Amino acid sequence: KNQVEQSPQSLIILEGKNCTLQCNYTVSPFSNLRWYKQDTGRGPVSLTIMTFSENTKSNGRYTATLDADTKQSSLHITASQLSDSASYICVVRGDYKLSFGAGTTVTVRA
Amino acid sequence: SAVISQKPSRDICQRGTSLTIQCQVDSQVTMMFWYRQQPGQSLTLIATANQGSEATYESGFVIDKFPISRPNLTFSTLTVSNMSPEDSSIYLCSGGDYEQYFGPGTRLTVT
Numbered sequence: 001k002n003q004v005e006q007s008p009q010s011l012i013i014l015e016g017k018n019c020t021l022q023c024n025y026t027v028s029p030f031s032n033l034r035w036y037k038q039d040t041g042r043g044p045v046s047l048t049i050m051t052f053s054e055n056t057k058s059n060g061r062y063t064a065t066l067d068a069d070t071k072q073s074s075l076h077i078t079a080s081q082l083s084d085s086a087s088y089i090c091v092v093r094g095d096y097k098l099s100f101g102a103g104t105t106v107t108v109r110a
Numbered sequence: 111s112a113v114i115s116q117k118p119s120r121d122i123c124q125r126g127t128s129l130t131i132q133c134q135v136d137s138q139v140t141m142m143f144w145y146r147q148q149p150g151q152s153l154t155l156i157a158t159a160n161q162g163s164e165a166t167y168e169s170g171f172v173i174d175k176f177p178i179s180r181p182n183l184t185f186s187t188l189t190v191s192n193m194s195p196e197d198s199s200i201y202l203c204s205g206g207d208y209e210q211y212f213g214p215g216t217r218l219t220v221t
Contacts, residue, residue, distance in 0.1 A: 049208075
């Protein structure tokens with residue numbers, strides 16, 4: 001069964017600090033891995049997409065890494081801002097369907 | 111990129127009634143999907159909306175309960191039929207080919 005597991009479930013960080021979110025997956029076949037940001041009451045918005053051959057991809061203060069051998073990914077948020085408070089969802093595309101992680105809820109406090 | 115809009119953004123409905131949710135994409139996309147998201151949980155795929163043919167439903171979802179239309183490459187509807195309080199959820203439309211874009215969601219409350 002295709003699974004995507006994220007950790008931690010939630011975290012609280014102070015504004016300006018960094019944090020790293022983890023994603024482990026067992027999806028096969030593997031097409032690509034995406035990180036989405038979902039603000040409360042809104043639909044998910046794509047941050048990064050990585051294919052098998054990509055190890056790192058950045059989008060502003062967001063940097064995603066992918067280790068396709070160990071089937072692990074991480075999302076690093078640098079110099080967090082209050083607007084980073086959201087749920088971050090790891091999504092893996094197999095054939096044409098997407099498998100969703102449960103998300104990590106990040107709360108940034110001033 | 112594609113911009114996806116949904117209508118209505120939220121609704122409160124009585125049990126036993128039906129609600130149709132509309133999804134509009136600002137560009138043609140091959141694939142469109144409908145998801146359900148329970149509070150605090152991730153997204154669950156309801157079905158793939160196929161243009162010009164019947165939708166493909168995931169396990170646990172049936173056409174009689176969630177009929178879907180896809181008349182063209184930019185528009186789709188999802189109907190939640192004979193609603194019960196258990197149908198209270200956020201319903202999201204997504205579309206795209208390589209990139210998947212999501213609508214803002216429709217928050218449904220069934221009383």
